[in-house]
Amino acid sequence: MKAAILKSLGHPLAIEEIPAPLIGTGEVIVDVVAAPVLPYANEVFSGERRYSVELPIVPGCGAIGRVRASGPDATHLEAGDWVFCDPTVRSRDDALMPDITLQGWSARGEGGLRLQRHYHDGPFAEQIRVPTENAIRIGDIAREEAARWCALTVMLVPYGGLLAASLQAGETLLVSGATGNFGSACVAVALAMGAGCVVAPGRNRQVLDDLRRRFGERVRTVVLTGDEEADRERMRQAAPCPIDCVLDLLPPSAPAKAARAAIMTVRPNGRVVLMGGVGMLGGEDLRLPYPWIMRNDITVRGKWMSAPEAATRMMRLIRAGLLDLGQFDVTTFALERANEAVAHAAEHGGAFKMTVVQP
Structure with missing residues (x-):
């Protein structure tokens, strides 16, 4: 062959x-x-x-x-x-x-x-x-x-993270890395799962505008500046209610401060799932504050790929018309x-x- x-x-x-x-x-x-x-x-x-x-x-x-x-x-x-x-x-x-x-x-x-x-x-x-x-x-x-x-391969990565986060219908999700290949797919998958709102931060205004055009008012976009504290506050302000969950999909080239700015927007008792590549090629560690995690009862977990049953469950979302491969x-x-x-x-x-x- x-x-x-x-x-x-x-x-x-x-x-x-x-x-x-x-x-x-x-x-x-x-x-x-x-x-x-x-x-x-x-x-x-x-x-x-x-x-x-x-x-x-x-x-x-x-x-x-x-x-x-x-x-x-x-x-x-x-x-x-x-x-x-x-x-x-x-x-x-x-x-x-x-x-x-x-x-x-x-x-x-x-x-x-x-x-x-x-x-x-x-x-x-x-x-x-x-x-x-x-x-x-x-x-x-x-x-x-x-x-x-073949979009299954792309969408299954964030779907695995959303299942690990136990995302519930009506919740507010922030996708760190929303303008990338996996991040944009995460926006679509989260909405198909019933997310009430998806906060989509990024530097590429054109892609952010396209996300709003595709998915409407349930997507709240934020143009990042690189200032960690200012960006964190702008992401919080973009959400209509406290952010229940953050899914990080930033690539290895992204600085740790970009991931940290997004992660620390999550509400007390919120969940964070790490699926990106920050730190894989060296550079600054993520350095999440121990007191912030402990005193706010934050759940932080890593997830690589998806569970064995995820592909079958995603196929059903597609067949039900909730996920559009035509995107x-x-x-x-x-x-x-x-x-x-x-x-x-x-x-x-x-x-x-x-x-x-x-x-």
Whole structure:
């Protein structure tokens, strides 16, 4: 089969023929129809992001495709079923503390690397082998819709954080990093879940105006200045009522003070979920004040990706018409043009922009 292969960091992907994956018990072979190219893929492939990955590898993170074959443990999947290939692979031998790898993308710790050596290659190929539980049925779609369904990969990240935060209908949420690829998707997902108001801070006034145009009065935008105290007060003032929850999705390039300004807008007894990359490349630590957390009964937790059932729950939001995949502007590339796709994704990685490779 044809695949795009990352052989060494800082070099273009090689488009080559490689053996098709072989199925084992507990696994599914999927014919890849569409695979998203994340906006920071160039940073991963160059080594700038310092992700744990063993080369060579067929990269990618998530896909939409059709089942080619499933193992004897599959009781519902059938050949031809449309599925979302969830990239979050968990080890099966420790339910309490499973090791995790993002198939074709990165691994968490030594256990994650061991898992990655088996579920190694991602979806920049004509076929992919995934664990049975990671092939999630999405129902019938037209083939031309597959690229737009790749938005699941983007939306599942903030959805995982919102589920971890136990966001309730009618609550006020602040999305730190609202003008980015994941942050803007978070605004859409939170509103679909029934958030009463979403405060959306950012520096890009054009994107903020677009969020208001798309979603109306339930979105309150704030143009940030870089002054931590002043920005914090302006975010609080933008909310119609106390902020119940803050979800941070700022990238590694963002300063800690930007994340801290947003996080400390949350009300007493509020919740904070950290999903971004602040501090991953060095720089100042987040430094949240211990007395503020303790005296205000603030819950602060981290969340990486989403729970196993999240993709099925999100698919239901889409099927119910609460989440509109039509919000995304999709540009597609053939697999042979994977390097062009990576460059395009880096240059067009803003709100509701999506680049997709179609093998």
